[in-house]
Amino acid sequence: MSFLTTLILLFFFICSPSAAILLNKLLLPTPITGPESLAFDRNGEGPYVSSSDGRIFKYMATGPRNGSFVEYGYSSPMRNKTICDGLSDFSDIQATICGRPLGLGFNHQTNVLYVTDAYFGLVSIGPNGGAPTRLVTGVRGTPFRFLDALDVDPETGIVYFAQSSKNFQLRNYIALFNSNDSSGSLYRYDPRTNQTTELLSDLAFPAGVAASNDGSFVLVTEFLGRRIQRFWLKGPRANTSDIFAQLTGSPDNIKRNPRNEFWVAVNNLLGPPPPPLPPILPSAVRINDLGITSQVMLLADEFVTQPVSEVHEFNGTLYGGSLFTSYAAVFTTP
Template sequence: MALFIFLLLSTFPDSIFSTATNIAITSPTQSITLTSFEKLPLPSTATSPESLAFNLLGEGPYTGVSDGRILKYIRLTKSFVDFAYTSPNRTRAFCDGTTSLDKSPTCGLPLGLDFDYFTGQLYCCDPFVGLTRVGAFGGLATTLVPTKDGVPYRFLIAVTKTSDGPVYFTDASAVYGPKDADKSIQTGDSTARLLKYDPRTKNVTVLLSQLAGAVGLATDSDASFLLVSEFIAKRILRYWLKGEKAGTSEIFLTFPGGPNKIKRNQEGNYWVAVNAPKNDSTVAPQGVKFSPSGEILAMVDLSKEYNSRITIVIEYNNKIYVGGRNFPFVGQYDIKYV
């Protein structure tokens, strides 16, 4: 899994935490059976579908890969095609198929994706390019918040767009970059931030700082709060955007392993990818489904098909899709509620 970096701007406020009771994982209230599994292969030697998204029409999944491309899955042909790219310096000859982070400053590295369903635009976090936006027809992304010229972010990794305008994103560390992901975990790094971009003023505001590996982000259906996963701290925070608690945060869920990206499904509940530790120093990848109130609805074991960390689980039309670093495919499971 890739992890993060950033430089603090002295005018940004510190984190504001409210007192809250930990909501720990309890027994699931739903039972889900995985009825089949299919690999949706990436083109050529592309790997690492770390984030997944569907557009308003249900097309996709869309995913960013290690060589800087954003791909779109076409169901009719059962294949991924090029959709967009984040770096203006990217060339096919230099970048296509690469898995080298040494090339990422030129090729780009799209790690977080989320659609604005009102406009059809796709928002993307790229640690080497910045916060970007792609039009409905793809192509070169527009850079909204660059990684240089006054806003030198190191590892932008998660993004969510709300219907009322703001874009929220995370910068996952002030110390470690993509090449040093393991070091950030080993040292317990806690220099990540939650940020807000206002498209009208083009201003960026820090909402929370001193986070431990903020790699996942989602909002509720009416944008009253944000959920932020802290991979290193093994928990999800809830940050209130509206109401009497606005501007405060609280611990929402805790996990035995690191939670990664969070995605809301069509019914308004959430899925998060969790990598639970095993006794033999490996991980047991799981998909955990939970409600907006923090009730654990279902847990699915994905270790049969995945033997290392996953980054995302997303549910769409009675299927769940799974992505992760170094995998050359997106996993697709048919599911049945029993």
């Protein structure tokens, strides 16, 4: 038995994993894929999802479009509908025109949607949807290479976001997976001052960001580092960082729930390195505010052989997204 297999079995034994129960699949318009991130607005409507052709879609639970996704906005200021609509492959060079939105998060006080686009930086979309406003495209004169996740502090409206790598772009993700790259960073953007500050650097593929409910700290996942770091924002440890949790798998997005717990999308890569991806074991991991894992759910029925990118709890229901599927999953625990 390999060391990796032993480690994964030990992880499952300790955490007593359960299998999630699939309730529904929310299908994107064909042939669009990649609802990598999800968000709900201040009215509880959604989910809103990012997609492979550069648009953000809103799921309609009521009205004449009930049960379908409709276009809400987009993240590229130079997007061309003729070229971009229906683009299903995020690695295509057209993504540098069409954009590739990844992280989503609403400011629930203003209902402004913030988006990290892998190619166009941090943008915002007004409360009525539509065209983006570019907010941050780089720092200290250096353009961003690959923005990924974000979160919005529910009290202050400050946006925390991650650059996954200074050396690789999204379309080079296989090379990034096979690298020892640790050029990622965690940033803070204050919409009141338009100031951007680097909080952490030298991160190994940061892929998820979540602020605590009380604003005392912000978490950032490291996909290649298989861990979650915590940066303290308040208190005696302000402006310092520590290891919040060490994981056996690779963590992607992380989202807080109303109880100040955090859902982490984790993928255990089983087998040799890509191309394009080895067999995986996708799971949803719930961690409390002390960094202790309290629940592990296997997501094999929801994502089969595809990696899960995000698990988002809203009104007691869990939603899952993936960079590669044509749907967002709705599921619950047994």
